[in-house]
Amino acid sequence: MKSKANEIELELERFYGSEMRYPIPILRTWFTDGIKYLMEAAECFWLVLDTSTIGKSLMDKSRFITVDFRKCLETEVERPESTAVIEYSDGNGNILETHKYNFTDFPLDRIRLYFIDDTLMLTSEY
Numbered sequence: 001m002k003s004k005a006n007e008i009e010l011e012l013e014r015f016y017g018s019e020m021r022y023p024i025p026i027l028r029t030w031f032t033d034g035i036k037y038l039m040e041a042a043e044c045f046w047l048v049l050d051t052s053t054i055g056k057s058l059m060d061k062s063r064f065i066t067v068d069f070r071k072c073l074e075t076e077v078e079r080p081e082s083t084a085v086i087e088y089s090d091g092n093g094n095i096l097e098t099h100k101y102n103f104t105d106f107p108l109d110r111i112r113l114y115f116i117d118d119t120l121m122l123t124s125e126y
Contacts, residue, residue, distance in 0.1 A: 005107040011037060013124070015122050015125055020033050027049075027053060030120070031120045035048060042108065048120060051086065054097060065096070065116070069086050070084065071104070082100050082101070084106065
């Protein structure tokens with residue numbers, strides 16, 4: 001039997017480009033078909049809102065933002081309740097912001113997303 005994370009990762013591989021963009025009106029941002037799938041399958045609307053909000057706030061520093069989510073290993077956790085980190089960079093190794101999360105039920109151990117032109121997308125949709 002496949003785990004939920006494996007199923008999601010396999011499905012994410014089928015997204016190339018995107019035919020639709022979906023709005024987040026309050027933020028004046030968008031997300032793609034692949035992000036819509038991820039949000040529904042992983043039940044992670046929080047991730048889409050957080051990364052869109054922070055991505056938009058960083059647009060004055062870089063027009064191309066990489067969003068790297070990863071679960072923390074036990075050896076690198078500063079506090080026992082820290083379980084995940086999201087790093088925002090300009091794609092050239094320059095980290096613009098780092099956010100730590102005390103709890104996550106996100107099923108994937110890591111994922112990279114892009115935030116470009118007010119749109120959150122999978123890397124394969126760029």
